[in-house]
Amino acid sequence: MKLKWLLGLVTMVSALGAAAPDDPVSRVRAWREQHEKQILLELFDFLKLPNVATNKGDIERNAQALTRLLELRRFLPDRIATAGSPVVIAERRAAAARRTITFYFHYDGQPVDPAEWTYEPPFSPVIVAEHEPAGRTITLSSWNDKIDPEWRIYGRSSSDDKSPIIAFLAAIDGLENANIPLTSNVRVVLEGDEEAGSPSLETVVREHGGRIGGDALIMVDGPRHASGRPTLFFGARGIMSAVITVYGPLRDLHSGNYGNWAPNPALALAKLLASMKDDEGRVTVDGFYDDVTPLTAEERKAIEEIPDVAPTLMQTFGFSKPENQTDRLELRHNLPTLNINAYEAGGGVGGQGRTVIPASASARLDLRL
Amino acid sequence: MKLKWLLGLVTMVSALGAAAPDDPVSRVRAWREQHEKQILLELFDFLKLPNVATNKGDIERNAQALTRLLELRRFLPDRIATAGSPVVIAERRAAAARRTITFYFHYDGQPVDPAEWTYEPPFSPVIVAEHEPAGRTITLSSWNDKIDPEWRIYGRSSSDDKSPIIAFLAAIDGLENANIPLTSNVRVVLEGDEEAGSPSLETVVREHGGRIGGDALIMVDGPRHASGRPTLFFGARGIMSAVITVYGPLRDLHSGNYGNWAPNPALALAKLLASMKDDEGRVTVDGFYDDVTPLTAEERKAIEEIPDVAPTLMQTFGFSKPENQTDRLELRHNLPTLNINAYEAGGGVGGQGRTVIPASASARLDLRL
Known part of the structure; x- marks a missing residue:
């Protein structure tokens, strides 16, 4: 077997911070800063949907929500039925695309024991502004002040792997609203059985490879480097x-x-x-x-x-x-x-x-x- | 710590078989052959007493039965109370004893699951004359023919360690009836918590050592050599x-x-x-x-x-x-x-x-x- 190598690289946040105020990155960032609460509200709505893969009804609601979110961004999504959870695939074509990039996410979560959740139940996302014993929590509905990046969102799958999906969609929104055209066709594949070992993914890829493949595959799932910096891995071990x-x-x-x-x-x-x-x-x-x-x-x-x-x-x-x-x-x-x-x-x-x-x-x- | 070494020696059955008809061994054997059924009936009565050490009432009945059996042989038994099961000690003195020999046995058994007993329940001893699938069993009450030494007795503790107790008492009876005087004082110590790791034995030995000790200790507990020959071990490992x-x-x-x-x-x-x-x-x-x-x-x-x-x-x-x-x-x-x-x-x-x-x-x- 051929080994795929994993290389952890941490991009320097300062490299982005030094950008000029009218360059593309700054324009996207400015849009993001103005819309932080809206992005979080979209994330919270998504986190409220229970997503344990053994509950077919819950999983179907997640897949439907993803379909709507992608339609809003003109991605033309398609839900592919499998023996397990549906796989959502979608594409947004760019006018003068030089290449196609595919993003992988999963929308199912690990089984969860609500008794272990001290702040709120697992599918009632909440912001923890201060950890216990002080334990200060914030609900977004009444919050209108500045958002502190050191806050943490507690909710099932908020890290693994729902927030990356919303972050990706927010990035698309940011580019759109900053009038920055995509230079690549962008494809997504969103799986609903990752925590069970992806039993249907191979079949879906074999049967729909032409609509999934691209020049590069970015798997948006995995740990952030413990330094807290944005993390990019070059490869994944099986x-x-x-x-x-x-x-x-x-x-x-x-x-x-x-x-x-x-x-x-x-x-x-x-x-x-x-x-x-x-x-x-x-x-x-x-x-x-x-x-x-x-x-x-x-x-x-x-x-x-x-x-x-x-x-x-x-x-x-x-x-x-x-x-x-x-x-x-x-x-x-x-x-x-x-x-x-x-x-x-x-x-x-x-x-x-x-x-x-x-x-x-x-x-x-x-x-x- | 000093190691005690174990040496397995198998006595040759032929050495006994060759004895002259009027020597002491032959006289004891002749008595045994005439009283086999009586010996087995005594064993069966003893095996009928449940002896799981956690059931104090059962254990007490076993200790009382042992007391009676020893009294019949003029052993002057004494039941020593412990935190667990009583330890029965006894002695029969010989007129011209050259030494004192102590025999150790235990009368408790391993915990038992009656569901695993295919012929009879664990405390209903039975002779298995032929093993399954034929599976011919014999009850002694109606049996008057010759006893086959290849029969096997199925009953809890029939091997570990009740039969050795009855065999010892039968040997005393055989000597007595063959008019062969003991040349040693004979002591016995019978424990009721061996299967639980003998938690009280040390205390009893410390407090009553003078009535237990001897020139030699014979522990009548342990496996017979797989050859089927009578087995003598010189020592025991802890x-x-x-x-x-x-x-x-x-x-x-x-x-x-x-x-x-x-x-x-x-x-x-x-x-x-x-x-x-x-x-x-x-x-x-x-x-x-x-x-x-x-x-x-x-x-x-x-x-x-x-x-x-x-x-x-x-x-x-x-x-x-x-x-x-x-x-x-x-x-x-x-x-x-x-x-x-x-x-x-x-x-x-x-x-x-x-x-x-x-x-x-x-x-x-x-x-x-």
């Missing part, structure tokens, strides 16, 4: 899972009678897992890095310019030493990963506490390639 | 348990954002466990074997004479290669063990399937020392 089961004796054996003699699959699995990475976090599985394209000098330089967030993250996450102490986080992002996300043997440590040689031991890995 | 938990980040982290970089405790624990034994099953923990007394040439020779049951056991248990391919099972019994009986990380493999770096990973070990 995920693959594997469950490994090691079998020992046909049934659990008494460890007093047969320990030291019968092979223990829990130990064998531990040895297998332990052998997969060296002490510097390098995967030792044969061929694992064979199709890795090394970073160019330019790419390395770009990474060096990203603020180093490792010390802050390590403090937040409570550990003092990363797996690999030589490479920074963003360099590690540019390698495939092998991660143990679960394992078990003998019914788990909290189980019956039986002194057995377990009959089997299993581990689940995820690999980002 | 057990100790340990739970090891490796902590990683303060909370589960997204393996896509932080995999390859944040330390994974599941991998660290796998490496730790893997490092504890080499490929030949030798424990590599420093000092683990320091207080092991090597076997003498005589002990090694005794082990060599035990029938090698490894091929049969491996076929029964379904594996082709023991942990250590040089030493036979009985030699491995003479070394301390380190066994992983359970581990878990990330909620187990059957869980939510989250692609995380788990916050912690735990393993439970048992060590026989």
Whole structure:
């Protein structure tokens, strides 16, 4: 398989801030500043629509809302039915387009437990101006003052992945209202089953590829760099899972009678897992890095310019030493990963506490390639 | 700590079989052969008493039955109350005793699920003359023919550890009836909490040591050698348990954002466990074997004479290669063990399937020392 490489680059906010007052960026920004509340109100309406993909009615309402939002921007949207949620595709053609750019988003959210939401229920978006214990919240309906960019919106999918959709539409509005013509045809593909692993996306792309493809694909989904700066990734790793089961004796054996003699699959699995990475976090599985394209000098330089967030993250996450102490986080992002996300043997440590040689031991890995 | 070594020796049945018809062994055997049914009826009455240690009333009935059985043999029993089940101790003194021998048994049983008993309920002992699918069972009440030594008694604790108690009492009866005087004072200690880890035994031994101790202690509890021959172990290993938990980040982290970089405790624990034994099953923990007394040439020779049951056991248990391919099972019994009986990380493999770096990973070990 060919690896796709991920390169995290953070654009400098100051580069935009230095623009002259009548250049295109400044004209779009001026429009945005005048319409912030209107943009947020549109976002809040969208966030109010529950979007757990297992509820077909809710998902249909989201797809309809997206259709309307895109029609307002003359995107000619189309809802493609799938076995799961509809995929919304749309295009806005530019008069003298030099190319076609496709933007990917998803409108479904992770399952949600309302009991875990301390300010408002998950589908009642609210602005948190001050965090707890002070805990000051703001509703937009009565707010007419300046909007503070340090406020945070709490609402299901406000980060993953609904706000990016509204931000994209606002950018289109900004260009339109600043009379800046598009120089590319712009296509969008909005998926409703991303959190379930995109089971229908491949079929939709195969069957409607001619209306989705472009000269570039921008996936507007993923974490912002911890420095808080706007973040652009050059590529995305795919995920693959594997469950490994090691079998020992046909049934659990008494460890007093047969320990030291019968092979223990829990130990064998531990040895297998332990052998997969060296002490510097390098995967030792044969061929694992064979199709890795090394970073160019330019790419390395770009990474060096990203603020180093490792010390802050390590403090937040409570550990003092990363797996690999030589490479920074963003360099590690540019390698495939092998991660143990679960394992078990003998019914788990909290189980019956039986002194057995377990009959089997299993581990689940995820690999980002 | 001082290790106590276990040496499995199998006495040769033929050595007894060759005895002359009027020697003591033959006289005891003749008595036994005439009283087999009576011995089994006594055993069945004892097996009918439920003996799960958490049911205090049942346990008390077992202790009372033991008291009666010992009184019948003039053992002067005493029930010592504990926080758990009573410990029954007793002694029968011999006129010209050269020494005192103490026999240990336990009368409690493992918790039992009646639904798993296919022939009869667990406390309705029955003889299985032919196994399923034929499945011929015999009740003693109407049986008057010869008893087949290949029959098996199904009843809770019939092997662990009630039959050995009745066998011991029958041996005393046999000596008595064959007019063979005891040459040792015989003491017994019968425990009722063995399956719960003997929480009260130490206190009883400390407080009543003078009435329990002897020149030798014979623990009549443990597996018979798989060859089916009478088995004598010279020593017993103790057990100790340990739970090891490796902590990683303060909370589960997204393996896509932080995999390859944040330390994974599941991998660290796998490496730790893997490092504890080499490929030949030798424990590599420093000092683990320091207080092991090597076997003498005589002990090694005794082990060599035990029938090698490894091929049969491996076929029964379904594996082709023991942990250590040089030493036979009985030699491995003479070394301390380190066994992983359970581990878990990330909620187990059957869980939510989250692609995380788990916050912690735990393993439970048992060590026989």
